[in-house]
Amino acid sequence: MPARKTSSPAPLESASPLDDLPSLRGLVAFDVTVRLGSMTAAASELDTTQPTISQRIRALEEHLGHPLFDRQGGRLILNHYGESFHAELAGGLGKVCSAVTEARRKVHKPTPRITIAAGAGFAHVWLRPRLERLEQDFPDCHFTLLPIDRDEDPQMQQADIAIRFGPPLTGDHRDTLVVAERAFPVCSPDYARRHGLEKGLDAEALSRITLLHLDMRDTRWLDWATWCRHAGLPVPRLDKAFPYNNFPLTLNAAVNHQGVALGWSHVIQDLLDNGSLIALTPHISRDRHGYRMSVRHPNSAVIQPITRWLTREFSGLEIPGPTSRQP
Template structure:
């Protein structure tokens, strides 16, 4: 800082120089700065003396930059422009919104909505934390948390919910090839490869839980393709690798756009299990746009005939 103070000319003189160089006139610069033309002339003369170089050619009432003047004007313009941008940014109200959600919710619900969110909230800086966790978010700066179920998070309250419907899904080509299926077909046919994923929290259903809650009491072919992430399981189903359990609140978009097909099998509705959206009271106004977008329904669902 000491070197900067010692090396830099007077800021007042630099401001006068920038205005005169930009306008090509001491008189216009004086009007812009609210001083006399003589004051601008004195400041620029003092700057030239301090630098030891002539910055302007004085030609009667016209002035033109010298080569040294052009060099200085380029540097001063960049420096002043950066200062103006920084001050504007610091003076503008800075709104940040931090959302913590599962990896799958981030992939299938949030990412497709980012463009709409930016259109609605162009001044909001959005931070998304993707984590497969049932626990309360440990970051105190989180404004909106998406969690499965209704755990009591201190300092946050439920502000939205998505109903759970769980149904087998697969790629449209596979659904067409398999044709009409019964629950028994799904349980026993060895040519239907089931895709499973790890449970991010205790009440997440795998195939065994799904069959059991539908009342199936017989045996069934176990899943032979396992993923640690539900997102990977869903993408594997889209790629025709087999049949996955589809959590319709997560997969509404790929079901609506035809990347996935809901098989013509019973859909399991879970009365006491929803994906809940939590927010702090202090930051709830910032969360409303995300809430509205995250909870909106897709226009249609692709279902096997």
């Protein structure tokens, strides 16, 4: 007869160290009692009662299988076992509490919402391409860009940071000039070669090239007629000039070899740097005109680093070359 097979008992699963951890409340009650020297003081710090602290420590001692204090005449004195246990516990428990506090702080910390208002052309051509870097440098902030062309628009006036173009605003002490105006003709390198514009514009060149301009009447901005008067050049016939209703479209036409537009150094720097456009002479500078920044709460610890960031971005954008300066 074959031997009967007996089944061996299944191996017991090894217990995880986490399965035998005492209550965190008991550990905290013990740690605070040791630090402050009494259960009454610990109860005050933990916003509970002395009997509750006593119960938690008793439960911890039962879990560990050994008393932590020598209780003599109502006094609590750490015994040798309690001293050793607290020395091992304090550092780790402090790290756990700090980690929990930091995690809760990040969850409940409000995200500052910063609104930056600027002219539509400037917001599209200069500010929008820099938004990603701005968000990377200030990851705790949420930014909203408002393209607004009218200074009197309530959203422009209520924005945390407003970037305007023009002369100083009357009565606004927060209004700061960050870059003075410098305007000059721009076109694609190909258009300049085809029309012999490498030496800049003169009366003869103005009479035969296509001028691209904005079809808007805003005295803050130079148009071709005003630019020519400042540059000391005769105003050409403008009935054949091609009008656009916004600045990005005007620049796009210039990039695509369709004519010559007026450009401002602080707006088109990126297009000059990447070779899409070249700057022609003469250059016109008006010291009282330019981009101005108004900050609604200039002393805010949140806003100040952002305005410094924007000011640094504005720096170094002047284009060298011959300049005809006007007041």
